[in-house]
Amino acid sequence: MTLPSHAQIVVIGGGIIGCSTAYHLARDHKADVVLLEQGRLTSGSTWHAAGLVGQLRSSASITRVLKYSVDLYKRLDAETGLATGWKMTGCLRLATNQDRWTEFRRLATTARSFGIDMELLSPAEVKRMWPLMEVGDLVGASWLPTDGQASPSDITQSLAKGARMHGARLFEGVRVTGFAMKDGRIAAVKTTRGDIACEKVVNCAGQWARQVGAMAGINVPLQPVKHQYIITERIDGLATDAPTIRDPDRRTYFKEEVGGLVMGGYEPDPQAWTTGDVPDDWEFRLFDDDFDHFEQHMTQAIERIPALARAGVKQMINGPESFTPDGNFILGSAPECSNMFVGAGFNAFGIASGGGAGWVLAQWVVDGEAPLDLWVVDLRRFSNLHRDRQWVADRTLEAYGKHYTIAFPHEEYVSGRPAIVSPLYEKLKGHNAVFGSKLGWERPNWFAPPGTEARDVYAMGRQNWFDAVGEEHRHVREKVGIFDQSSFAKYELSGPDAQKALDWICANDTGKPVGRLTYTQLLNTRGGIEADLTVARLAEERFYIVTGTGFRTHDLAWIRDHIAPSLNAALVDVTEDFGTLSLMGPSARHVLQAVTDADVSNAAFPFGHVREIAIAGHRVRALRVTYVGELGWELHVPIAATGDVFDALMASGRPHGIRPVGYRALESLRLEKGYRAWGSDITPNDTPQEAGLGWAVKLRKNTDFIGRRALEAINGAPLKKRLAAFTVDAPDIVLVGRETILRNGEPVGYLTSGGYGYTVGRNIGYGYVRNADYVSDDFLATGDFELVVAMERTAATVHMEPLYDPAGAKVKS
Known part of the structure; x- marks a missing residue:
């Protein structure tokens, strides 16, 4: 042919x-x-x-x-x-400890949030469904009847x-x-x-x-990893419609096949195949059997299904599968x-x-x-870091090894670290920083108090950093804190047609005078939110764009892909050119004024403006903006000068009690203030109107932009979903997202994010309330709301305004 x-x-x-x-x-x-x-x-x-x-x-x-x-x-x-060959056998997932059981209760809640019926079973019920199974060590199991093979x-x-x-x-x-x-x-x-x-x-x-x-x-x-499983001879008493089994605490899985079992697993010591090229002729080929490496799965499997000890092995499959970091x-x-x-x-x-x-x-x-x-x-979602084949291999093997481990909230990868550090890395370590990693960047999540070990201890309930983060949170609310946000992705767009390009790409109006900032979304043709960022106008033909660390590749490519070839506008990634220090809190102006000759009064430097100022002998781009709901500035510093500027701010802030603050406090602060997080609260599935961000869209201007037609079609029409905040008073509740929202006992949505608000003293979650007819103010005000958290219902209060400083007086002071 x-x-x-x-x-x-x-x-x-x-x-x-x-x-x-x-x-x-x-x-x-x-x-x-x-x-x-x-x-x-x-x-x-x-x-x-x-x-x-x-x-x-x-x-x-x-x-x-x-x-x-x-x-x-x-x-x-x-x-x-x-x-x-489709068989809807259903799937049992087994739990042998309380942390796993909590994970399954949360998964069952997530399943129902997403319209899937997952049940939780007792060991006795599991035994009736799978008579050949040993269930003495089980706490219980989840059952998803529509899964199969x-x-x-x-x-x-x-x-x-x-x-x-x-x-x-x-x-x-x-x-x-x-x-x-x-x-x-x-x-x-x-x-x-x-x-x-x-x-x-x-x-x-x-x-x-x-x-x-x-x-x-x-x-x-990608990284090819050797993955093994066996196919057994027939096993007496095994039903042909036996449910598939995932036994994560023993790292194994099972499915029935022609009267026998397929059994494999995900070991903590996986074997990469090659970091080089895969041979072109690897067609219907396998690796040699490796029973020595597979023994760990066989031992665990026999303890779960003793009949396996008497079953013959018909075949071992040892082949490469493509895994990601x-x-x-x-x-x-x-x-x-x-x-x-x-x-x-x-x-x-x-x-x-x-x-x-x-x-x-x-x-x-x-x-x-x-x-x-x-x-x-x-x-x-990847970056240039992922061109390093050895780094990809190391991280991928860690991810493979975690395939069946308990998914603790906020858990961090450990391989390939540190990969990228800001100039403050060693200084922050000296302050007892506990780092996380985002797109390769080391970022302080929290700071351990003196005498406390600087490490995360993972748990399904409150984790070991909860109180320390609360102190950081309160410090920003009451005094002043400094965040190292050097990992922010940063671009410059310049040229005679730069403004014209942004008119088309941005939902908000970036055509403001030089020295102004614009918070804006970038929309798809459906009106969904593809990105969420800040644009600072540095000059008539020069703009500085700041977005989240993890979105660096995505947002750069989205902007570049939507600049018309006919336009004279150049987009450049300048992420590594600038460190970023966020100075936030009621005393931020006092600290900043002490290190610069520039006038940083409210009259001279209002909220939503950008100025170039001098600090410690260095020219700094100061953006009057906040993600925590307090008076503050983002200070974008030439990367080599980041340490000098940090030291100057720490010295001038000493009388005001300045201290470094981490990303976990940032998260709790933004939840109280109602700031949206892209990727959770706002996504390509959500429009600005649904997210409560309609004020940031230039529909009143006669300027076309991506998504305008989709928004015009729904503008003024009844919204069928709306983002709302929920608070829960119960102190032992932990919100992590995807908890089901109930109104008058009926499911109407699920949380997109969750955490704790230390100032308001309550658990906070955000999620979209849905109604096929209309989510009106009356629908929200008259409902009796609850959240389902790990399969338990708890009373919740709905809020449509920020929980903290709803008028924004502190931000603009």
Whole structure:
């Protein structure tokens, strides 16, 4: 079969993700699709996958993606005539200790928040469902009846047939050897059988995705890891419809197969395959059996299911699976090349994710933007740090080892640290800082009091830093604190058309005079919030843009992708050029005035302005802005001068009790003040009106911008969801997000974020209240609200204004 000379979209890789993407492109979008597979369909890691299909993740959107997979696998055979091997057996997750049981109670709450029915069972109920299981050590189990299992190869072949039925062309035995590039985009795919000119490329090459991406200068941070499981002979008494089992405290999983069991696990000492290139000819190949390494799983499995000790092992599968540094898979547009899209790195969730991932990726390819809030799997969550193959390998192995560990709130990775430090790192260590890591940057989360060990002790309840963070919080409210926020992502946009570019990209009006700041969202075409940042106008043709640490790659690429080629505007990342010190608290002006000759009075330097001032002999960009709800400034300092400016502020602040403060206090302060956090409270699924940010949108101006038409269509119409704050008085409650919101006993939403407000003395959560008709003020005022926290109902009070200083008097003083 001759390769075509042109296709609208070329999909690379014939595993489950590539075939699903081709199927959805052809079925849903009638796209002209060519799929290329270097070997045969399923020959990467798809064919040897275990085939467990779970649905629940901590993200509502990813849970929706997994639910779609299940729905697709149920009906695909009717469309294509090829069976998928789908069996809805349900899944039991076992708990052997109280921390795990608390985790499951929270998961069950999350499941119900997302519309999934998860039950909690006693050991006796588990024994009745799985008579061969030893349950003496169980506290209980979670039961998700709609989970199941499927045949990976059968699903893939069925998707491939469906793709062909809808017009896609699939070619086996065709290897991609490179790309023809033009103006930073792919113009053609080079293969062993000729070139194919195309408009877009979808890299679904599995463990080869990193190599395929590299041919176009694109980084896809994957690490192949050896993953083993066994298939046993028949086991007497094992039901063919036995539920799948996940036994995380013993790091193992089980599923029934032809009367026997498939059993594998996730060991704490995983084995990477290679940090180099994966051989092109690794087709239907496995590694040698490694029973020595597998013994740890076998021992645990036999203790759980004693019948395994008498079962023969039919086969061991030891094959590579693609894992990522954070345990989440990879979708989306490459920041280095906007017409290559990636679907890879599925962390052994490829079968569970395949149907839904292909569905959303196809939509993403066609529209050029994600159809849902897919930030947790977005390729643009990574940075240049992830080009370091050894760093990626080390972090990925840690993530693999945590696959079945208890997911404690606020837990930090430890590998590959420190990677990036601010100039204050050693100084802050001297203040007993306990650091966390964000996109490689070391950032102080909290400061241990004298005589206290400077480390996190993880727990499901209040953690060891709770009281110390409360003291930091109160210090900012009552005196003055200094935050090292040097990790902020920072860009400069300059040129004659810089303002015109921002007019189109930003939802708010950035066309203010020189010296003014603008808080703004960047919207997608649906009106959803793609980014949330601050723009400072330094000169008529020069703007300084500041956004969150973790969004550096994403926001830079979003802005760059939406600057029209015809505009004379240059965007530059200057993150490492500036350190950032946030000086916040009622005494901030006294501290700042003592180190500068500039007038920092309210009249001379009002809120929402930017000035260049001198501190300790250095020129500093001072932004009068806050994320804590107090008088304060962000001081953007030439990076080499950060230490000098910090020392000067600490010296001048000594009479006012100045002290360094960490990110955990920042979080509690912003919750009290009602400031939104992108990625949780505001996402691409949420409009500014729904989020209570309609005031930051320039709909009254006759200026077009991305998302304007979508917002105009709903402007003034009844909102079906609204972001609200909730407080809980019960002191022993811990809010972490995704708790269910009840109104008059009926679920109406779930929390997007949660924490504790030390000034108001209550637990605080934010979440969207939903109503199919209208979330009116009366709907909110007349309801009796509760939160479901770890499956327990607790009374809650709803608030539509900030809990602290709702008029903003302290910020503007």
